[in-house]
Amino acid sequence: MSLPDAAGHYDIFGGKYVPEALYAALAQLEAEFDKAMGDETFWRELDDLRRNYSGRPTPLTEAKRFAEHCGNAIVLLKREDLNHTGSHKINNVLGQALLTKRMGKTRVIAETGAGQHGVATATAAALLGLECRVYMGKVDTDRQALNVARMQLLGAEVIAVESGSQTLKDAMNDAMRDWVASVDDTHYLIGTVAGPHPFPKMVRELQRVISTEAKAQVLERYGRLPDAVTACVGGGSNAMGMFADFIDDPTVALYGFEAGGDGVETGRHASAIFGGSVGVLHGMRTYILQNEDGQTLESHSISAGLDYPGVGPEHSWLAKTGRATYEPVTDTEAMEAFKLLTQTEGIMPAIESAHALAGTIRLGQRVAAKYPDAQPIIVVCVSGRGDKDVDTAIKWFGLDGSANASVGGEQ
């Protein structure tokens, strides 16, 4: 059976828990998306943008020196960091921006945490001539001033959200409030595989290109399927893209690494699947972080892109059925992997992606301990590049931006 069902359910997960006022807009979006899925013109246009604008296909890079830390594994990096705007976010944004035009709408709104999705949305809006407004928690606009400026330079308007906890989840609430009042001319361009149906399905289909390419690249080079694919999971869009074409290949293990923050046992984390419970948030039934009463708890992660108290409903379903495995990775593990990849491969990953890399080290070592003669192929989705995270890394590693030594000056 192909999931989701017609009403957007993945077994008990997903659905449309939204105000009636949004039903018509969701129905219109679903109809337009279904039509586009079967329309060669849409795919031709999107494919042209992917190739000639965003830079696809992205390479599959073998990380030999990094792999020395991963047991006997062959580690292949799916290089979403090399996309225009620096992450996989553009894959989804270009597709939804084209749909916006097809629906005859002239304005897009988006939520953003660290700013990656906001920048990608502002980019697509500039490219296609759409009006753009981005909602961002006040806490995030304060700590990501550079991305605020990038969005503004791209012509977008950035609104700091001061309600609730002033972070990504509240930015999503305010984008939803905007949409309730503006659905006639506005598309809400959700950045991940979360929210009400059809968003989780639509964003999966737009991110599927990651696994479609990776599968062909591995088959071409190694003549067989990988043994495992890994990705970080916040809302879960790069992971869903990395998993999509492998879900029906039972020999390929799927691993999602959630943000463990200070450690799930401390309560300061963003591991909705590993450390949360089933509830309803942002229009979907899924695993969320909530208190005894069902009030949403604040998530914690060094990675702003994973700092979200929910997760896409299809991940909840993959976790419940056991098809995919989800494990937390702490801030410390992620930052060690960030440094390791940078210094062994010359590739500085986003801190989000560093969670997937840390999980891959753990997985490779675990396989080596159990099957010392095996040489598994593991494909890791490097969802984004780490330039945006240099400030965080400076603080984490105690650097201060000064040189190691100086020469040639006066005494």
Added chain:
Amino acid sequence: MSAGISGRTFQAAAEQGRKALVAYYPVGFPDVPGSLDVLRTLCGEGDQPGADLIEIGLPYSDPVMDGVVIQRAGTRALARGVRTRDVFTAVETVASTGTTPVVMTYWNLVDRYGVDAFARDLAAAGGAGLITPDLVPDEASDWFEASDAHGLDRIFLVSPSSTDERIVATANACRGWMYATAVMGVTGTRTASSSAAPELVSRIRALAPDTLVGVGLGVSNGDQAADVATFADGVIVGSAFIKPALAADDAGTPGDLSGIRAVLTDLAAGVRR
């Protein structure tokens, strides 16, 4: 559609030749005891008329249908420790005055409490039903079962963007009355009411003629209430009661109910013009 329990308050007002006033106020703001005082006030004091039906809000961390005024009161209520169970105390408080209470809240709080347990405790406290702003009939099978088991009203929302088909389906799913959101947007007072509200209500009248309709989102004074009363069965007011409560809280006099009394007097007169 059956008038259930809460729809009878609309019918009782109609028997007096007027429309019903529905007042929304959240439990827990300025704190739980303070909110109980406000709720008693809204039920009417002495010979003064109060609201015909009270909608008790249960604050939620992520209230996507609410504007800034209700959000702010809800955030403060949560910070001051309001719990789900407090809503049942509020329901009892209102019911003990002889006024009918319903609860309005977001689905995750009900889901987490246990849908059947919530319905059971709501009914036991004297509640008439539940308004569900982010639960549409399509996702409500648990709620149908629990509301039938405990004899509670189901008040779903429709909006100007609802299709004819969905208006009919929602009217069939409701018991008590139907909540028509007058404008495309979240809660909050508005200076001018749009033509969207009367248009929506006339569509409902044509599609589901026996439906009692409450109209909300935007009404803040007696004039607007009188205007909405020309076409709706019930006039719903929320933010207008919370604004003076926020002002009193900011002024350090959270127990000062004079602002709320003034708004209530104006609105109660508005539905009696």
